[in-house]
Amino acid sequence: MERQFSDLEKRLLDGCQRDFPLHPRPFAVIAERFGVTEETVIDTLAELQAAGIVGRIGAVLEPHTAGYSTLAAMQVPAPLLPQIAAFVSAHPEVTHNYEREHRLNLWFVIAAPSRARVAAVIADIEYRTGLAVLDLPLLEAFHLDLGFPLQWN
Amino acid sequence: MILDAIDRALIAATQEGLPFRPRPYAAIAERIGIPETEVRRRLGRMLECGIIRRIGAVPNHYRLGYRANGMSVWDVADEETDRLGREIGALPFVSHCYRRPRHPPDWPYNLFAMVHGRDRAEVESKVAEIARLLGEAARGYEILYSLRILKKTGLRTRFAGEKTSCSA
Known part of the structure; x- marks a missing residue:
């Protein structure tokens, strides 16, 4: 069943994806904007996070300025997928890992301080699994990344 | 910087x-x-200076009811990719849009656009909009739906102190 969101939750989810105030008391600034108390804002956001709806409030980085990353894909035989996916995820440099419905069924992001470190992780995965890793680093980003517009029905 | x-x-x-x-x-x-x-x-x-794109809440699309996550991948004529990539990146339903290298013959696609929808039908109607926008410039495409999120974390990086430049 889908969770129902209160008006305040919706407004916080829509309004807090960008321009989080760089003010000593940012939650108080947001509270004033929405006409509620600072405590209510903090409690509501903490609750949304505990429910897994908000991952975190933090900085979204421009790729390749504070490190290097790539998107990698592998074609893994179905019976080996759980084991190989777990092996890939166990690398601390792997930040995201998805199973996708495609011949190339394992897709993951590798992020590290340097390009050499990313290459070393790919080499390790290829060596230990005996499977080829398709290396698809971003060449250019076109989206504005202003957050995700939510449609409330 | x-x-x-x-x-x-x-x-x-x-x-x-x-x-x-x-x-x-x-x-x-x-x-x-x-x-x-x-x-x-x-x-x-x-x-x-753009090292940080934004500071804010990072929502979990799946938990918000956007159960279908389709990575659409396109084979777009190289000379058209920059112009069309910017148009697709500006569509409100595209959360990420990147140019990435082709690896022919296995992987002919050079443009990636991430589309979230409540179900696959919604993703497909949005992908159809992208296809209309690309027109003849797109020689082929696929949608790769995610079946399972196996790992998702924020960036955990031990910085080695390498230099980063910023033009701003």
Whole structure:
């Protein structure tokens, strides 16, 4: 069943994806904007996070300025997928890992301080699994990344 | 702008998320041993020069009811990719849009656009909009739906102190 969101939750989810105030008391600034108390804002956001709806409030980085990353894909035989996916995820440099419905069924992001470190992780995965890793680093980003517009029905 | 060790410590600290406390920047300042005003000044500077794209809540699309996540991948004529990539990146339903290298013959696609929908039908109608926008420039495409999220974390990076340049 889908969770129902209160008006305040919706407004916080829509309004807090960008321009989080760089003010000593940012939650108080947001509270004033929405006409509620600072405590209510903090409690509501903490609750949304505990429910897994908000991952975190933090900085979204421009790729390749504070490190290097790539998107990698592998074609893994179905019976080996759980084991190989777990092996890939166990690398601390792997930040995201998805199973996708495609011949190339394992897709993951590798992020590290340097390009050499990313290459070393790919080499390790290829060596230990005996499977080829398709290396698809971003060449250019076109989206504005202003957050995700939510449609409330 | 060159990031120093404090900027890097600050980036690492904010990747884990700001604490839900009345003075979150003060809490981070205490953790990395600099004044609270310095935390806000440095974050503002990194925002200004584009190292930080935005500071805010990172929602979990899946938990918000966007159960279908389709990575659409397109084989677009090279000379058209920049212009069309910008148009697709500006569509409100595209959360990420990147140019990436082709690996022919296995992987002919050079443009990636991430589309979220409540179900696959919604993703497909949005992908059809992208197809209309690309027109003849698209020689082929596929949608790769995610079946399972196996790992998803913020960036956990141990910075080695390499230099980063910023033109702003």
